[in-house]
Structures are given as C-alpha cells and as structure tokens.
Amino acid sequence: MSSRTVPGAAVSAFARDRAELLLRLTWVGPGLLAGLIVLTVLGAAVPASAAVAVGWLIDRLVTGGSAVAPLAAYALAVLTGHAVAAARQPLGYLAAARVDGRHRAELSRLAAGSDTIGALERPDVQALIRTARADPESFMDGTPGAGALAQLDLIGRALALAGAGVVLAAYAWWAVPLLLAAAVVVHQLRWDEGRQRRRVWRHVPLPSMRADVWSDALVSPAEGKEVRIFGLGDWALERIDGHLRAAYDPLWPVNRRILARQWRQFLLVLVPLGVVYLVVAVDAARGGAPVAVAAAALVAGAGLFDAFADSPTATINATTCLRAFDRLRDELGQAPHREHNPSCTPGSGPPLVRFDGVGFTYPGSGQRVLDDLDLEVRPGELLAVVGANGAGKSTLIKLLAGLYEPTAGRITADGVDIADLGPAAWRGRLSVVFQDFVRYYLPAAENVALGNAAVAPDLAAVAGAARDAGLDEVVSRLPDGWHTPLARTRTGGVDLSGGQWQQVALARALYAVRTGARLLVLDEPTAHLDVRTERDVFDRLAAHRGDASVILISHRLSTVRQADRIVLLRGGRITESGTHEQLMAAGGEYAAMFTVQAQRFQRGFDDRLHEGDLT
Numbered sequence: 206m207s208s209r210t211v212p213g214a215a216v217s218a219f220a221r222d223r224a225e226l227l228l229r230l231t232w233v234g235p236g237l238l239a240g241l242i243v244l245t246v247l248g249a250a251v252p253a254s255a256a257v258a259v260g261w262l263i264d265r266l267v268t269g270g271s272a273v274a275p276l277a278a279y280a281l282a283v284l285t286g287h288a289v290a291a292a293r294q295p296l297g298y299l300a301a302a303r304v305d306g307r308h309r310a311e312l313s314r315l316a317a318g319s320d321t322i323g324a325l326e327r328p329d330v331q332a333l334i335r336t337a338r339a340d341p342e343s344f345m346d347g348t349p350g351a352g353a354l355a356q357l358d359l360i361g362r363a364l365a366l367a368g369a370g371v372v373l374a375a376y377a378w379w380a381v382p383l384l385l386a387a388a389v390v391v392h393q394l395r396w397d398e399g400r401q402r403r404r405v406w407r408h409v410p411l412p413s414m415r416a417d418v419w420s421d422a423l424v425s426p427a428e429g430k431e432v433r434i435f436g437l438g439d440w441a442l443e444r445i446d447g448h449l450r451a452a453y454d455p456l457w458p459v460n461r462r463i464l465a466r467q468w469r470q471f472l473l474v475l476v477p478l479g480v481v482y483l484v485v486a487v488d489a490a491r492g493g494a495p496v497a498v499a500a501a502a503l504v505a506g507a508g509l510f511d512a513f514a515d516s517p518t519a520t521i522n523a524t525t526c527l528r529a530f531d532r533l534r535d536e537l538g539q540a541p542h543r544e545h546n547p548s549c550t551p552g553s554g555p556p557l558v559r560f561d562g563v564g565f566t567y568p569g570s571g572q573r574v575l576d577d578l579d580l581e582v583r584p585g586e587l588l589a590v591v592g593a594n595g596a597g598k599s600t601l602i603k604l605l606a607g608l609y610e611p612t613a614g615r616i617t618a619d620g621v622d623i624a625d626l627g628p629a630a631w632r633g634r635l636s637v638v639f640q641d642f643v644r645y646y647l648p649a650a651e652n653v654a655l656g657n658a659a660v661a662p663d664l665a666a667v668a669g670a671a672r673d674a675g676l677d678e679v680v681s682r683l684p685d686g687w688h689t690p691l692a693r694t695r696t697g698g699v700d701l702s703g704g705q706w707q708q709v710a711l712a713r714a715l716y717a718v719r720t721g722a723r724l725l726v727l728d729e730p731t732a733h734l735d736v737r738t739e740r741d742v743f744d745r746l747a748a749h750r751g752d753a754s755v756i757l758i759s760h761r762l763s764t765v766r767q768a769d770r771i772v773l774l775r776g777g778r779i780t781e782s783g784t785h786e787q788l789m790a791a792g793g794e795y796a797a798m799f800t801v802q803a804q805r806f807q808r809g810f811d812d813r814l815h816e817g818d819l820t
C-alpha cells in the first residue's frame with residue numbers, strides 16, 4: 206500500500222483482503238472447516254476460563270475451602286489449550302495444503318488457458334507467476350492457505366479478547382481501554398513492519414529467478430556438460446551470488462531499522478501492563494478487593510495482550526500472492542484474445558490456408574519479422590519453407606498455430622479467419638513438431654499418445670505413428686518396450702539420444718495426424734537424424750500422410766527438393782515459389798543455396814546430400 210493511500214480506502218482494502226482470505230477456507234471442505242471452527246472457539250475460551258479458575262482457586266485457598274473443583278477447572282482450561290494446539294497443527298496443515306493446492310491449480314489453469322504465449326515470455330509476468338504461486342522454495346512464508354488460517358486465528362483472538370476483557374472489566378473497567386489501546390498500537394506497529402519488509406520483498410522474485418537459472422545449470426546433467434567444458438563453475442557461482450545479493454541485500458537495512466525500534470513495542474507492553482499490575486496488586490494488598498478477583502484480573506490482562514500477538518506476516522504475504530494472481534489475470538487477459546465465432550467450424554479435410562498481408566513484430570521488440578507476407582498452403586500439398594537463419598520461418602509457424610496473433614493481415618483456413626475458429630477447434634486440425642519440442646519424462650507410449658490428448662489413447666495409432674517415424678526399432682530395444690519411461694531418473698527408465706528424441710516428437714505429430722489432424726507442420730524435424738534414417742522417415746511420411754497437407758521447414762535442401770512446392774522466406778516475405786526444378790532454373794537465392802550445399806558435399810564437407818541428389 207502506498208503512503209499516499211487514503212485511510213478509508215486502506216481500511217476497506219484491508220477488510221476486503223481479509224475477507225477474501227477467509228473465504229478461501231470454504232475450499233477445505235465442510236468437515237475440516239467445522240473441526241477448525243470448533244477448535245478456534247474452544248481455544249478462544251481458554252484465557253478467560255483460566256483467569257476465572259485462578260480467581261476461584263485463590264478464593265478457596267484464602268477462605269480455606271476445598272481447592273479440588275477450581276484446580277480441576279484450571280487443569281481443564283490448561284489441558285483444553287494444549288489439546289486445541291495439538292489438534293490445530295495437523296488440521297491446519299491439511300487445510301493450508303488444500304487451499305494452496307487449489308490456489309496453485311487455479312494459477313496453472315490461468316497460465317495454461319491463455320490462447321497465446323507472448324505474455325508468458327515476459328519476465329515481469331514470470332515474476333508475477335512466481336509470486337502468485339508462493340512455492341516454499343521461493344522463500345514465501347505466507348501462502349494463501351497460511352493467510353486464510355491466520356484470519357480464523359484472528360477471529361479466535363477476538364473472541365479470547367472479549368472474554369478476557371469481560372473478566373478484567375469486572376474488576377477494573379479502566380484497565381480495559383488502557384491495555385486495549387496499547388495492544389492496538391503494538392499491533393499496528395507490527396503490521397507496519399510487515400509492510401516495510403513486503404515493500405522490499407516485492408523486488409526479490411526477478412533477481413532470484415535469475416539466480417535459479419544458474420543454480421539449476423550447476424546441478425543439471427545437461428547444462429553440467431558445458432559448465433565443466435567451459436569451466437563455468439566459479440563464474441556461475443559469482444553470478445548466483447550477485448543475483449542473490451541484488452535480491453536480498455535491500456532487506457537487511459530494513460530489518461536493522463525494524464530491530465532498532467523494537468524498544469517502542471517493549472515499552473508499550475511493559476508500561477500499561479505494569480501500571481495495571483501495580484494498581485491491582487497494591488489494591489489487593491490493602492484489602493480493597495478480594496485477592497481472588499485481583500488474580501483473575503491479572504491473568505485476564507495478560508490474556509488481553511496475547512490476543513493481539515498475531516504476526517501480520519502470514520496475512521501480508523498471502524495478500525501479496527492474491528494481488529499477484531489478480532495482476533496476472535489482468536496481464537494474461539490483455540493478451541490478444543478474440544472471441545471465436547461459434548458458427549465457424551473447421552472443415553474435416555485438409556484446409557486451404559492463406560496468409561493475407563501478414564505482418565508480425567514480437568511484443569517489446571522493434572524488429573518487424575514478417576512484413577506483408579502472402580502465402581497459400583493448398584490442401585494435401587507438401588510445401589517446403591526455406592530461408593536463412595532468423596528469416597522468420599518458425600515465427601510463421603507460431604502464427605499459423607495461433608500462438609501469436611499477427612500484428613497485420615490475417616490467416617484463413619478455407620476462407621475463415623483462424624481467430625474466428627477459436628484455438629481449440631483450429632489446433633485440433635493441426636499438428637506441429639517444433640524445433641524445441643518437449644521431452645516428456647513419461648513412458649514411450651504416452652510420449653507419442655500426447656499428440657492428441659483430446660481422444661483416448663489409441664495403441665494401434667501409436668504403433669503406426671512410431672513405424673512412420675522409424676521409432677518402432679528404438680522401442681523394440683527398450684527394456685520394457687512401450688512402457689519404458691524415457692528418463693534415466695525414473696525407475697527402469699532410459700535416456701534417448703538427440704535423434705531418437707526427435708523420432709519420438711515426430712511420432713507424436715504423426716499420431717495427431719492419424720487421429721484427426723489434417724495439417725502437419727515440421728520445423729527442422731530431422732536435423733538430428735542420420736542420413737539413412739532421415740531418408741526412411743521421409744519416404745514413409747510421403748507414403749502414409751494420406752490426404753494431410755505438410756509444411757516442412759528444413760535447411761537440408763536434399764530433403765526439401767522432394768516437396769511439391771518450395772517457398773523462400775526473405776526480408777519478412779515470400780520471395781521465391783515453385784518446384785525445385787523451377788527454382789533452380791530461375792537461378793535465384795534458392796538455386797544459390799542449393800548449389801553451395803551441393804559443392805560442399807562434393808568436397809566432402811557435408812553429409813546432407815546424396816550423390817544422386819545433385820543436379
């Protein structure tokens with residue numbers, strides 16, 4: 206909260222935050238919630254009951270009556286306090302876990318639910334995700350679950366305060382406002398301290414995320430190779446140290462300042478409580494009030510202070526998570542999102558895709574990657590897209606898949622803007638192997654069947670797709686066949702080579718084609734495959750793709766030449782289009798690129814062309 210916040214608005218924000226946290230308790234289920242409420246009420250009754258029991262006990266001791274009943278009452282009060290505390294811990298743990306689990310599931314749903322990926326690439330959005338997720342590893346000690354329970358505790362304290370206040374008021378009414386005022390000030394000071402810490406803490410996620418990049422690299426076997434070869438260990442440690450210092454150094458001065466001012470709270474507790482104790486003790490010594498009543502008043506006075514002894518950290522940190530969640534919803538909500546038109550449905554065959562004057566600039570970048578690009582992908586054709594590194598080939602595919610919206614122009618399928626079709630319906634017709642495909646640490650069969658999570662796994666289609674991708678041979682050598690987890694870190698799992706992983710990704714995309722997709726996009730699908738495997742894969746792909754259209758991006762021009770049509774992307778536009786023979790005859794950039802690769806092969810530099818491929 207800023208120092209300029211109007212007090213009324215601050216109070217209502219404060220109440221709203223607390224109410225919002227309290228409402229999260231409904232997520233824990235009725236049984237558990239009822240149990241927690243009972244424990245809270247019982248716990249709240251303890252201070253006043255103990256005070257009354259002490260007064261009663263002293264009265265019996267002074268008057269010489271039997272002390273059994275008051276002793277039993279006192280013991281009951283104390284035991285109830287202990288029993289409540291013992292039961293509260295595991296139940297509170299369970300309740301917090303349920304609230305946090307649901308909160309994190311909602312966060313994941315929110316992040317996964319955005320149609321495009323542009324917002325997720327922004328560091329500020331990643332920092333919001335980290336704050337909102339409140340993982341214990343990010344040093345957050347106030348998850349929404351802890352915050353919700355803190356509100357229940359607060360209600361318990363308010364009840365305890367009322368009970369202790371009544372007992373104290375029965376003896377010395379003036380002591381109640383005196384202690385209450387001091388307790389409120391102490392509470393407010395603690396709250397301000399929490400907010401000061403939080404203000405600095407807000408800047409921690411970004412540098413600590415940067416530190417995580419390097420600490421993960423140091424312990425990961427993949428990055429570990431380069432760390433060792435390039436001797437990056439000490440350098441990475443220095444980076445981690447630097448980022449952690451940037452994150453946490455600003456916290457120390459705040460903590461030092463807070464520590465130096467602790468005397469104020471000390472005096473605020475000591476002085477009023479001392480005054481009340483002194484007056485009550487002197488009065489009782491002079492026979493002004495029965496010792497029993499005085500003793501009850503003393504115990505109630507301490508209970509009154511205890512009722513204010515909550516730590517604001519849990520509430521402040523939990524509120525920070527909720528606010529980060531809200532901001533994340535706004536950020537992801539601002540991402541380009543067009544309501545799709547329910548009357549527009551994609552056809553069932555391979556679509557006629559058109560890029561009409563498409564322009565694209567990545568968010569936050571001034572570089573125009575695609576500029577007034579026109580391109581047609583005809584139903585059933587095998588279209589190859591070639592171009593230099595950075596020409597925008599992968600970007601073109603990301604736009605086609607609806608992962609970004611064009612900044613100009615539009616992309617249509619059978620004449621309908623793909624934005625009107627809606628991402629789910631359109632992506633159901635599409636299957637893509639990205640350059641940076643994902644290696645799921647799951648059994649081989651699941652790795653392939655994830656190509657279409659919308660249908661029940663079809664093992665015949667999995668086997669067929671694996672055959673087309675040349676993966677069946679790899680699977681036959683796995684210790685547990687299709688059930689083998691593809692990660693050595695899993696029990697019975699194995700690690701695959703880079704090329705074998707590429708065959709898994711290819712099989713996944715081919716599985717999608719076998720289960721309904723009609724446009725297959727392959728972005729450098731065979732870069733890691735040896736020449737023979739690559740040739741086999743393409744022969745099978747040509748034979749088994751059925752009526753599906755294929756867009757192939759590749760730098761291997763020996764592969765590309767088999768395409769029905771080849772287009773060259775340069776300067777954000779398609780500058781050449783035709784068959785291999787037409788483009789070679791035209792003598793343009795494609796012909797020059799092909800000739801360079803062919804010459805390299807002839808000189809023995811490259812294995813990418815076969816002798817028979819040369820023109």
Ligand SMILES: Nc1ncnc2c1ncn2[C@@H]1O[C@H](COP(=O)(O)OP(=O)(O)OP(=O)(O)O)[C@@H](O)[C@H]1O
Nearest residue numbers: 326567570574592593594595596597598599600601
């Ligand atoms: N997420 C991103 N944010 C900002 N700029 C990006 C992003 N991804 C790519 N670019 C930029 O867009 C341009 C085109 O990149 P793209 O990956 O589409 O090229 P490409 O033709 O597929 O290259 P390659 O053949 O090397 O795979 C490059 O200049 C790149 O720096």
